[in-house]
Amino acid sequence: MIAVTTFALLTFLQNDPLPRRGALGLASSPLTKEQTTKLKLAEGTGLAVVDVIPGLTAEKANLQKGDVIAKINGKPVAAKSLGEMARNLPSNKTVAFEVRRGDQTIVLKADMVEKPKDPGTDLYDVTYSHVLSNGKRMRTIITSPKKPGKYPAFFFIQGFSPISYDFNLSTATGDVKTIDGPLLHQFASEGFVTFRVEKPGVGDSEGGPFADLDYTTELDIYRQTLKQIKEHGGVDQKNIFIFGHSMGGAFGPMIAAESQVKGIITYGTASRTWFEYILDTVRYQGLLAGNTFENADDEMRLTERLLALVFLERKTVAQVKKSHPQLAQLADAFFPGGYFNQKTLEFWRQLNDTNFPKYWVKANCRVLAVRGVSDYVTYDADHKLIADAVNAAHPGWGKFDLCPDSDHLFHNWPTEKASMQGWTKGKFSMNFGNMMLKWIRATISER
Template structure:
C-alpha cells in the first residue's frame, strides 16, 4: 500500500415495555434480481493496469453460482464498466441502475478482463430465498424512515421463544440475504442456528430493502433500519425479547451502542471496531497501514499531514472535494488521490463519514444498559486493541463488572487464521482459512449473558 486511497476501513436488567404501535411493516417486499457478485472500489493503480486512464468502473470480487454475474461469465478481478447500456463509474452506479431493472429482463454488460474489453448478455436471475437447513426461515420487512427494510430470521425448529443474536455487519455494499454458507458472517452464525434465533437485516438500498444508492446512505439512516428491525424482532413468537444480544462487527460495532441505547437488549458484543473519534482513527489507521506496506517514513508523514487537512475540511467542516481544491489548491493531489470520484471515500459516501465523524462513539457506550463483550483479533491491522480495551473500561466505569475484553488468538479482522498483522494485510482479500476461535469466545459469552437475562 502506497497511500491513504488503498486503506481498508472499517465494523439481568429490567426491560422497558415495548410499544408495538411504533412498528410499521408495510406491504410485503417483492424479490429483486440478484447480480450475485461482490463489488469492490476500483483503485487508480488497478485501473491503469487494465489500460484505463481513470478509476471508473467497479472491481468484481467473488461470484455466486447460478446468478446473473455467473451467467454473464464474470470472474473475480474483472472490471465492470457498463450495465444495461449505462456507464458504471462506481459502486453507486450499479445500485442505481439495478433499481430500474426487473427479474428476467435481458441485460447487457461491458467489462474488462486483463486489458481486453468484453461484452455479455443474459437475463437477470431472481434472488433465491434462503433454504431451511435444520432450522426454520422467516422473511419479513419493517418500515424505517419511509422505506421498507428486509429482515430475515432463522430459528430452531423446537418450540420457542429462543435466545436471539441480532447481527449488524460491517461497512460495504452487500446483501446478507441467502444461505449461511454463501453470505457474509455465515461462517460464524451457522454455528449458532440450531440453538438461537438469528436476525439479519439488509441495509437500506441493499438486497430487497428499499433505499438510496449506497453512496447516498447516511449513518443515521442505516442506524434507524437496525433499530426498527430490532423492535420488529421483539414481536416474533420465536424471539425471547428479554434474551437478545447484538453482535456488531467492524462498523457494526459502531452502530451497536447507539441501537442498544434506544432499544433494550441483554447484551452487546463487538469485534474489530472503534470507539475513538473517526478522524483520529482514520489518521492512526492510515499511518499503520502505510508503514506496514513499506512506506518511507518521510513519505508517510507527508501523506498524513495532507490527509489530516483533507479529512478536517471534508468530514468536519463539510466542504465538498471541489471546494477544498478551490480553497486549498496545494491539497488537490491529496483530495483526488483519496476521493477520485468526488463522491465517495473508500467506497462509502462522504455524507456517511461526516455523520460518523460527528458521533461520540465513546459517549454512546455510557448509555448501554447491557452486558458487553469487546473482541479484538490478535492479528488485526484495521482495528486496535486499545479501542476494545477502552470499550470495556468505559462500560465498567459506569456499570462495574458488566463488560469484558477478549483477544481472539490467531485471528484477523475477517475471522481468518493468520500469523501476524502484516500477514493479514498481505493476504487481505485473497481468502484464508476461517478461524473458529471467534465462535468459541462468543459462544461462551452468549451462554452466560442470555441464560441469566
C-alpha cells in the same frame, strides 16, 4: 388529508410483502482499453463473462464464458453500474443481452430469475420479512430453531460496506462474498433466533443509492429491526444480544441505548472520535505497508490538515483544493468523486460527531469488546476504552479480549502483516465465534 394519506401509504408499505429481486447469475470483469477499441465499444463499457452460475438468468439466456456483454435491455453496461442496473431488472420480466461472441453480435434473452432464498437446514428455518425505515422497506432475514419455543436473539449488524448478506448460511465459507456467514450459521444452529437486515439500496431493500446515505439514515434500519425483534413471538425477550462487526460496533450501542438488550458484542470497531481513529489508521497502515517512519511523519502533517478541513470544518473537496492548492493532489486521492471509502462525506462527519463512550454507558448492558490479534484495521485502544467506559459505570459488565489467529475478516492469519499481504485470501477461523458463544452462554446464565 395529507397526514391521513401518508399514514395510509406507510401502513400499506408495512403490510405489503417486499418483492424479491432477480439474479443475473454471472461473474464478470471489465474490458481492457484495447478490447473496447477492438470491439468498437465506448471506453469503460463492456463486460467479459468470467463465469455463469447454474440455474440463474445468464444460464437461461445461454450466456457463455468468454462472451462480452455490450448492453442489457439496450443500455451500455459498465462494471460500476452493473449492480444498480441488475437491481432494477424486475423478476420474471424478459432481459435482453447484447453480446459479442467471437466476430458475431447476438442478442440473448431470458426471463429474470428470482434470486434463490436460503433454504435453511434441519436445525433452523429461514423467514424473509421486512421493516419500514424512512418510508422504505428494508429486507430482514430471520432464522428460527425448528422446535417451537422462545429462544435468545442474536442480532447481527454488519460493517459499512454494501455487502448483501442474503445467501445460504449453511454453505457460507467466510470469503469476501459471505463474510460473517459461518458465524450466523453457528448461532442459527445453536438455538438462537438470528436477525440480519440488508442496507438501503442493497439486495431486496429499497432506498439508496447506498453511497449517498448518511449515518443517521442508516442507523434507523437497525433501530427498526430491533423493534421487530422485540415484537417477535419466538424470542426470549430477556436475552437479546447484538453483535456489531466493524462499523456495526458503532451502530449497536446507539440502538441499545434506546431499547434495552441483555448484551452487546463487538469485534474490530472504533470507540474514540472517528477523527482520532482515522489519523492512526493512515499512519499505521502506511508503516505496515513499508513506509518509513520519517516519510510517514511528513505525510501525516498534510493528511491531518486535509482531513480536518473536510471532516471537522466541513469544507467541500472543491473548497479545500481552492484554498489549499498544496493539498489538491492528496484530496483527489482521498476523496475520488467527492466520496470517502465510497460513502458520502456527511456519513463520516456524523460518525465523528458521535460520543460513543456515552452510548456504551447508556446501553446499560453486558459488553464484550474483542479485537483479532492480526486485525490491522483496528486497535486495542478502542476496545479497551469500551470495556473501561462500561466498567466505570457498571463494574464488571465490560470485558476486553483478544482473539488469536483472526484478522478483521476473521481469517486465520497469525500477524497483522500476514493479513495485509494475504488480505481476503485467508481461511475463516471460528475462534471468535466460539469465544462469543461461550460469553453469551455465560451471560444468559447470570441472573
